[in-house]
Amino acid sequence: MNGLSARQKRILSLIVHEYIFSAEAVASKHLVEKYRLGMSSATVRNEMSALTDQGYLKQPHTSAGRVPTEEGYRYFVGQLMQDTSLPETMRATINHQFSQMHSDIKQWLQLAATVLANETHAASLITAPQPVEARIKHIQLIATHGRQALAVLVMEGGQIHQHILTLEEPTSQEQLSILSNKFSQLFAGKNLHNLSQYQETFTSLESTILAWLEDELVRSDRLPTGEIYMDGITNVLAEPEFADSEEARRALRLLEERSMLQDLLAQTVLPETIGGVQVLIGGEGNWNDLSQCSIILSRYGSPGIATGTLGVLGPMRMSYGRSISMVRFLSGILSDFVAEQW
Amino acid sequence: MNGLSARQKRILSLIVHEYIFSAEAVASKHLVEKYRLGMSSATVRNEMSALTDQGYLKQPHTSAGRVPTEEGYRYFVGQLMQDTSLPETMRATINHQFSQMHSDIKQWLQLAATVLANETHAASLITAPQPVEARIKHIQLIATHGRQALAVLVMEGGQIHQHILTLEEPTSQEQLSILSNKFSQLFAGKNLHNLSQYQETFTSLESTILAWLEDELVRSDRLPTGEIYMDGITNVLAEPEFADSEEARRALRLLEERSMLQDLLAQTVLPETIGGVQVLIGGEGNWNDLSQCSIILSRYGSPGIATGTLGVLGPMRMSYGRSISMVRFLSGILSDFVAEQW
DNA sequence: TTTAGCACTCTAAGCATGAGAGTGCTAAAT
DNA sequence: ATTTAGCACTCTCATGCTTAGAGTGCTAAA
Numbered sequence: 001m002n003g004l005s006a007r008q009k010r011i012l013s014l015i016v017h018e019y020i021f022s023a024e025a026v027a028s029k030h031l032v033e034k035y036r037l038g039m040s041s042a043t044v045r046n047e048m049s050a051l052t053d054q055g056y057l058k059q060p061h062t063s064a065g066r067v068p069t070e071e072g073y074r075y076f077v078g079q080l081m082q083d084t085s086l087p088e089t090m091r092a093t094i095n096h097q098f099s100q101m102h103s104d105i106k107q108w109l110q111l112a113a114t115v116l117a118n119e120t121h122a123a124s125l126i127t128a129p130q131p132v133e134a135r136i137k138h139i140q141l142i143a144t145h146g147r148q149a150l151a152v153l154v155m156e157g158g159q160i161h162q163h164i165l166t167l168e169e170p171t172s173q174e175q176l177s178i179l180s181n182k183f184s185q186l187f188a189g190k191n192l193h194n195l196s197q198y199q200e201t202f203t204s205l206e207s208t209i210l211a212w213l214e215d216e217l218v219r220s221d222r223l224p225t226g227e228i229y230m231d232g233i234t235n236v237l238a239e240p241e242f243a244d245s246e247e248a249r250r251a252l253r254l255l256e257e258r259s260m261l262q263d264l265l266a267q268t269v270l271p272e273t274i275g276g277v278q279v280l281i282g283g284e285g286n287w288n289d290l291s292q293c294s295i296i297l298s299r300y301g302s303p304g305i306a307t308g309t310l311g312v313l314g315p316m317r318m319s320y321g322r323s324i325s326m327v328r329f330l331s332g333i334l335s336d337f338v339a340e341q342w
Numbered sequence: 343m344n345g346l347s348a349r350q351k352r353i354l355s356l357i358v359h360e361y362i363f364s365a366e367a368v369a370s371k372h373l374v375e376k377y378r379l380g381m382s383s384a385t386v387r388n389e390m391s392a393l394t395d396q397g398y399l400k401q402p403h404t405s406a407g408r409v410p411t412e413e414g415y416r417y418f419v420g421q422l423m424q425d426t427s428l429p430e431t432m433r434a435t436i437n438h439q440f441s442q443m444h445s446d447i448k449q450w451l452q453l454a455a456t457v458l459a460n461e462t463h464a465a466s467l468i469t470a471p472q473p474v475e476a477r478i479k480h481i482q483l484i485a486t487h488g489r490q491a492l493a494v495l496v497m498e499g500g501q502i503h504q505h506i507l508t509l510e511e512p513t514s515q516e517q518l519s520i521l522s523n524k525f526s527q528l529f530a531g532k533n534l535h536n537l538s539q540y541q542e543t544f545t546s547l548e549s550t551i552l553a554w555l556e557d558e559l560v561r562s563d564r565l566p567t568g569e570i571y572m573d574g575i576t577n578v579l580a581e582p583e584f585a586d587s588e589e590a591r592r593a594l595r596l597l598e599e600r601s602m603l604q605d606l607l608a609q610t611v612l613p614e615t616i617g618g619v620q621v622l623i624g625g626e627g628n629w630n631d632l633s634q635c636s637i638i639l640s641r642y643g644s645p646g647i648a649t650g651t652l653g654v655l656g657p658m659r660m661s662y663g664r665s666i667s668m669v670r671f672l673s674g675i676l677s678d679f680v681a682e683q684w
Numbered sequence: 685t686t687t688a689g690c691a692c693t694c695t696a697a698g699c700a701t702g703a704g705a706g707t708g709c710t711a712a713a714t
Numbered sequence: 715a716t717t718t719a720g721c722a723c724t725c726t727c728a729t730g731c732t733t734a735g736a737g738t739g740c741t742a743a744a
Contacts, residue, residue, distance in 0.1 A: 025706090027705075027706055027707085028706075028707080029705095029706075030706095039717075039718085040717070040718050040719075041706095041707095041718090042708095042717075042718050042719070042720095043716085043717060043718070045706090045707065045708075046708095046716095046717085048707090049707090049708080059706090059707085060726095061724085061725055061726070062706085062707070062708095062723090062724050062725050062726095063704090063705060063706045063707060063723085063724050063725045063726070064705080064706065064707085064725080064726080065705090065706065065707090106569070227448070227569070231598060232598070233575065233594060233597075233598060234591045234594050234595050234598055237587045237588075237590055237591040237594065238587075238591060242587050243586070243587050243588070244585070244587065245579045245580075245584050245585050245586065245587040245590050246579075246585070248579055248587050248590070249576045249579040249580060252575060252576050252579065253576050255575075256573060256574070256575060256576055367737090369736075369737055369738085370737075370738080371736095371737075372737095381686075381687085382686070382687050382688075383687090383737095383738095384686075384687050384688075384689095384739095384740095385685085385686060385687070387737090387738065387739075388685095388686085388739095390738090391738090391739080401737095401738085402695095403693085403694055403695070404692090404693050404694050404695095404737085404738070404739095405692085405693050405694045405695070405735095405736060405737045405738060406694080406695080406736080406737070406738085407736090407737065407738090685744100686743105686744080687742100687743085687744075688741105688742090688743080688744090689740100689741090689742090689743100690739105690740090690741090691738105691739090691740085691741105692737105692738085692739085692740100693736105693737090693738080693739100694735105694736090694737090694738100695734105695735090695736085695737105696733100696734090696735090696736100697732100697733090697734085697735105698731100698732085698733085698734105699730105699731085699732085699733105700729100700730090700731085700732105701728105701729085701730085701731100702727105702728090702729090703726105703727090703728085703729105704725105704726090704727090704728105705724105705725090705726085705727100706723105706724090706725090706726105707722105707723085707724080707725100708721105708722090708723085708724100709720100709721090709722090709723100710719105710720090710721090710722105711718100711719090711720090712717105712718085712719080712720100713716100713717080713718070713719090714715100714716080714717070714718090
């Protein structure tokens with residue numbers, strides 16, 4: 001039952017804001033006074049109670065104020081937050097900084113990392129743009145059992161990707177072989193990023209395969225193998241939720257363990273649109289170490305040519321509006337750079 | 343009065359070891375039992391008392407064991423520590439890791455950072471080798487007042503270095519001008535690292551200038567402008583002295599603030615010998631943020647061609663023997679790489 | 685010179701206490 | 715049917731007290 005009343009939305013939003021601001025559980029009375037809500041604290045308390053029942057708020061202990069849950073943050077980010085764009089003066093300042101730079105990708109990435117970290121008060125992370133070089137050499141489909149088929153994708157570089165597909169209906173090996181040939185001829189040597197442009201002319205069986213193909217290609221060029229630029233690690237340490245350095249350690253491990261980072265970037269289905277920003281709140285159940293953190297990610301670059309990822313890592317109690325616009329803005333700047341210089 | 347008796351040295355050494363191992367103040371009784379010293383705890387207490395008077399030990403509070411002071415660590419590193427070399431198997435393992443690598447400097451540096459961090463359980467830091475390109479364009483000496491003269495060094499790139507020299511005797515501007523010309527002609531276009539090879543033929547006045555020149559040149563190519571490779575930041579967070587993340591933050595700031603790092607590398611007079619290892623204990627009075635840390639540094643590369651710096655940052659309670667040999671060993675590996683590949 | 689023995693000091697942990705913060709609930713007010 | 719005032723209830727946090735234990739420093743004997 002997701003029907004939050006307008007007032008509940010307002011209160012949830014204020015609580016998120018206030019908690020992000022103060023890092024302390026927010027009390028009904030405090031809210032009424034600070035924001036001059038035209039109602040009594042008891043009313044607010046009732047609403048808070050409802051929001052707690054719905055899983056958007058929680059209490060650290062019985063006699064404390066409320067704190068947003070992960071769900072609360074998600075609702076806030078997804079439904080309540082208005083898309084704050086950066087003030088023009090800030091855009092100008094940042095653009096100016098980049099314009100005063102040599103056209104050296106390393107320097108741009110470093111500057112971007114620094115700006116991102118400073119403006120979001122979080123840790124920033126940028127992977128250098130990776131040229132997309134994966135070209136398809138051959139595609140082979142093998143019937144295995146019932147509606148299952150093994151799809152093998154051989155790349156020109158020799159890498160192999162394979163995947164079990166579940167087809168809509170049982171299909172014979174002959175049919176699959178024909179399909180294999182068709183796909184191989186169609187895509188051999190291609191380095192495709194928007195395979196879906198062919199979509200319409202395909203049967204649904206073909207589309208299934210196509211979807212997988214696309215997935216693999218996107219995935220393969222998402223793994224960062226090159227340099228990673230970071231800044232603002234100490235920003236994270238300054239946050240009260242990381243006063244215990246053990247907690248901080250868990251969060252920062254992401255930035256040091258490449259395998260973990262690869263995992264994250266690989267499993268995170270980033271929207272293909274360059275510039276699309278993705279928000280991961282509280283590890284999303286998959287990453288225990290990140291249970292206190294949020295991550296905001298975006299790809300940048302030119303699709304099919306070279307792309308990289310940039311993002312920030314901060315406490316869950318992070319200023320989402322600002323961080324998201326910042327990530328989006330810098331993603332744009334770096335994309336422009338790649339488009340021009342590549 | 344630095345005359346420590348052999349027994350005092352032994353005890354100091356054991357205390358340092360034990361404290362590094364346990365991170366807890368070490369008690370006289372504990373020492374006697376664990377190391378089967380053939381004496382009573384009272385005797386050890388007396389010696390400890392003496393060592394405390396001399397400034398090598400301190401007590402966190404009246405009824406606690408002893409902990410080494412910064413002086414204590416220095417004495418240990420300088421006088422007591424035997425130069426532990428790495429076990430042959432470890433050298434082999436590490437060499438093997440590098441040998442399996444492409445001859446790509448970036449990958450080597452990254453690997454070196456990782457190995458260094460893992461083996462020392464501290465944060466590692468490596469600056470990419472910087473080609474030494476500073477060439478002298480012009481040298482000008484200007485008499486100012488009494489025995490003072492202002493020396494200005496103009497580099498081909500346009501950078502200017504200046505310094506007030508104190509000469510052994512008052513010298514007229516004419517003489518200085520003559521000298522200026524001589525030096526300018528002698529060194530113009532040169533990119534000198536071992537100016538002292540000319541030493542013998544010079545007067546002492548000239549030598550003074552020469553010494554400064556050398557200093558500037560060495561200093562100028564010590565500033566890291568290129569990439570910096572790090573690893574093991576979370577190792578530092580695992581140490582109990584950094585359980586309070588504020589303390590950790592102070593330490594790690596060094597790794598993020600380039601200006602601070604430049605400061606450190608510039609002010610630290612590194613021995614010219616490549617491979618020489620320098621140990622900074624507790625910030626040495628100059629860096630407050632590092633008051634809980636120690637740093638072990640070494641330059642690597644080919645003098646006059648390209649050099650970089652590598653080091654580890656850890657708690658003062660760090661395993662010096664191991665860290666120093668590790669730094670020295672990796673310094674050697676990277677130096678060999680630079681010598682071969684440059 | 686070393687050591688046994690003991691008094692002394694300081695920390696860390698446990699426990700009780702009280703103030704304060706904030707809620708939940710009930711009954712009255714709108 | 716909401717909203718609100720009022721109050722009881724709960725939980726935390728800070729404070730102070732007490733005790734056990736660790737480790738030293740000192741003294742006097744070996």
